[in-house]
Amino acid sequence: AQRVTQPEKLLSVFKGAPVELKCNYSYSGSPELFWYVQYSRQRLQLLLRHISRESIKGFTADLNKGETSFHLKKPFAQEEDSAMYYCALSEGGGSNYKLTFGKGTLLTVNP
Amino acid sequence: GAVVSQHPSWVICKSGTSVKIECRSLDFQATTMFWYRQFPKQSLMLMATSNEGSKATYEQGVEKDKFLINHASLTLSTLTVTSAHPEDSSFYICSARSVRGYNQPQHFGDGTRLSIL
Numbered sequence: 001a002q003r004v005t006q007p008e009k010l011l012s013v014f015k016g017a018p019v020e021l022k023c024n025y026s027y028s029g030s031p032e033l034f035w036y037v038q039y040s041r042q043r044l045q046l047l048l049r050h051i052s053r054e055s056i057k058g059f060t061a062d063l064n065k066g067e068t069s070f071h072l073k074k075p076f077a078q079e080e081d082s083a084m085y086y087c088a089l090s091e092g093g094g095s096n097y098k099l100t101f102g103k104g105t106l107l108t109v110n111p
Numbered sequence: 112g113a114v115v116s117q118h119p120s121w122v123i124c125k126s127g128t129s130v131k132i133e134c135r136s137l138d139f140q141a142t143t144m145f146w147y148r149q150f151p152k153q154s155l156m157l158m159a160t161s162n163e164g165s166k167a168t169y170e171q172g173v174e175k176d177k178f179l180i181n182h183a184s185l186t187l188s189t190l191t192v193t194s195a196h197p198e199d200s201s202f203y204i205c206s207a208r209s210v211r212g213y214n215q216p217q218h219f220g221d222g223t224r225l226s227i228l
Contacts, residue, residue: 034216043115043221046216046217046218097143097208097215097217099145099206099217100157101155101156102154103153103154104154
């Protein structure tokens with residue numbers, strides 16, 4: 001069965017510092033990986049998906065199949081980046097397209 | 112675009128009553144909707160996948176007679192928690208995928224906080 005691991009429940013950095021939120025997965029097939037973000041009192045929003053290979057709000061994430069990782073990175077953190085971040089995996093394709101979520105990492109960017 | 116609305120956002124009711132939660136895709140049509148449950152400080156756990164016009168597919172361990180799902184149209188799915196008990200208190204979140212395009216991502220509602228007294 002697929003599994004998504006986010007080893008850090010909490011991550012605190014200072015404004016302007018680099019940030020990396022770790023995500024590892026286990027899945028035997030070819031998964032699709034996502035990062036979702038939930039700002040305070042807001043709904044879950046899609047931040048990135050690996051097939052898009054784009055940078056959103058300065059964040060990037062590269063799928064490393066050898067290390068089964070999809071870490072989220074930003075070179076210079078901003079206070080408005082403070083939020084809960086969830087890594088998620090989909091089996092890809094198909095009409096159902098289920099997501100398996102990690103437990104989430106709460107990022108706090110201090111001034 | 113891609114807005115998903117959930118109603119109600121918060122409900123408190125007595126043990127033994129049934130509670131219906133609605134999930135609507137406001138500006139797109141959704142072939143598939145998903146229902147999740149989230150306990151405090153924990154991740155989202157998929158309960159069931161709802162396909163328009165057919166029976167929902169439940170995840171292992173989720174009682175289908177307890178959590179009734181109806182997906183009668185391309186813009187509406189409902190989750191009914193039947194004979195609710197305090198242990199059913201949780202945060203329920205729905206998501207929807209657009210029928211258009213390939214590999215469309217899931218868009219999430221705001222969630223419904225259910226408290227059973």
